[in-house]
Amino acid sequence: MIKEIRNTFIKEASLNLELIEQGIQKYSSNDSNPELAEIVYRTMHTLKGSGPMFGFDYLPEITQPIEKAYQYLFQTEAELSEEVITKTSEVVAFIKESLSNPDTHLPESWGKKSVLIEFFNNLCQLNAETHD
Amino acid sequence: MPDSTNSLIKLLIDFNIMAKTVLIVDDSESIREVVNFTLQNEGYEVLVGVDGEDALQYLDGRPIDIIITDLHMPNLDGLGLIRKVREMDAYKHIPILFLTTESQAAKKMEAKQAGATGWIIKPFVPAKLLSAISRVLR
Structure with a gap:
């Protein structure tokens, strides 16, 4: 049953x-998507809370x-830079890879984790300084 | 219902013999399943809502002993739900626990002011959830 829930x-x-x-994809093609920051924020929020309950302790x-x-970007409706979008894509790819190999817990792109x-973290710090 | 039947039901409830009914509200299917599984294993009757709006359908006067709700949900969020519940005569005193990833003190205060009974942070272990429920229902 637990495996089914996982x-x-x-x-x-x-x-x-x-x-x-x-x-x-929509954002990159200049089709502005103001909901993107909210979707990223809510998804990361959910994964943070639920991941460890299903064996993904590193999430x-x-x-x-x-x-x-993204909470900051969502609340301030700030524009997402190309670098932020690129890094977000890398994070999404990283998490997808880890979820598709649930029993290894170590995706091939593990080395990228600390960079991301x-x-x-630096972006959060920058946002906090800007906010202050 | 005859008085003797009422007394018997009260006795069963007091001694935890009769199953208590829990309404769980969460937009995450996996969380709903894990909470449902945990509670049913302990003998609770479980009702499930996928968001605050959906949960309202169960608040039609039927006996519910406790509500466990997420905070961030589409349509009607946890705070919206709790405010509506506290306006209902049949449920204004029902215990309501938040089960959420949110841990900000300001949000907890807002929830308390809206009428929340308690707060459980995700990720949670089943034992902690069960102990919070039994503490509130005692």
């Missing part, structure tokens, strides 16, 4: 990540800085 989580998370990818570490950065975390 599969539900993986399916649900993958669908949300696909929504982000679709939003990014809060990577999703928290992105959630925080650092990027979004």
